[in-house]
Amino acid sequence: MTPTARLFSRLKTGRLGAGWMVVASLLFGLMGVFVKLGAAHFTSIELVFYRTVLGMVSIGAVVWLRGQSLATAHFAYHFKRSAFGYLSLLMYFYTITQLPLATAVTLNYTSPMFLAGLSAWWLKERLGHRVLLSLGLGFMGVVLLLKPTFSADAWLAGLLGLFSGLFAGLAYLHVRELGRLGEPEWRVVFYFTLISTLGGLGLVLWHTPSPITWDNGWILLGLGTTATLAQLAMTRAYHDGNKFVVANLAYLTVVFSSVLGALLWGDVLPLEGYLAMGLIIVSGILASRR
Structure with missing residues (x-):
């Protein structure tokens, strides 16, 4: 059997293992495309709302069909994890609407770097030489990537993109605690x-919501569908595959976003921009090996 035939066989039977993260990364990249397209019709707050609504309905339906219990003794942890995750998503979606897609995605993917630092500060975990190296590389990458935004009107979007990574790191920290x-x-x-x-x-109803029409409804459908399917594929990847391999493959989202941004909007970064992205990716890979 040829490699291509084996791949299609594994796709047909769902036995992709860590390869599910490749599927998830492509879907996350497409989600970013729908966010960018939706910016012409909706606010970032509205886009986040519609993304979470479909996710809630989809996951809730599965939970109901399986007869699983939502009772928990750790609601405070869930609330903090959700608050940090929601703030991260708001900042991330706003950054996507303002910056090249690849830049916005890369800034959000600084979360492993922040998670490593937060784990040392919050959980008193010891930082080894590899993690310290990853933090140094990540810092250099962030400086290079943000440099153009501070010389233009995009400095706020650049900072919010970085903060989306910080709040994502805080959310993942609480996810780890909930797992324990x-x-x-x-x-x-x-x-x-x-x-x-x-x-x-509450935020959407604070002002008059943007109208949903035949011309923009497909964008919301695409946003919700890609986000939900990406979440499912990522969960499957961590369930079936090697966690270290899956964590590394997650950075393919940056690659897919670069290609999609270049094809759809002509977003071609300067050489130092791609160097910065590489440094941040290496930083995340090293940080995930703690």
Whole structure:
């Protein structure tokens, strides 16, 4: 059997293992495309709201069909994880609407770097030489990547993109704690979508919501579908594949986003921009090996 035939066979039977992260990365890249397209019709707050609504309904339906319990003794952890995750998503979506897609995605993917630093500060974990190297490389990458934004009007978007990585790191820190407390992943994801949807509803209704029409409804459908399928594929990847391999493959989202941004909007970064992206990717890979 040829390699291509084996690949299609594994796709047909769902036996992709860590390869599911490749599927998830492509879907996350496409999600970013829909966010960027949606910016012409909706605010970032609205885009986040519609993304979490579909996720909540999809996951809630699966939970209901399986007869699983949503009862938890750790709601405070769920709330903090969801709050940090929601803030990260708001900043991330705003950054996507303002900066080249690859730049916005890369800034959000600084989260492993922040997670390593937060683990040392919050959980008193010891930082080894590899992690210290990753933090140094990540810092250099961030400086290079943000350099153009501070010489233009995009400095706010650049900072918010970086903060989206910080808040994502805080969210992942609480996900780790919930895992240690025995909370299943599906319950963590459901409470994130539920709390984010309720919080987002209040923000959306604060002003008159943008109208949904035949011309823009497909964008919301694409956003919700790609985000939900990406989440499912990522969960499957961590369930079936080697976690270190999966964590490394997650950075393919940056690659896919670079290609999609170049094809759809002509977003070609200067050489130092791609060097910065490389440094941040290496930083994340090293940090994930703690």
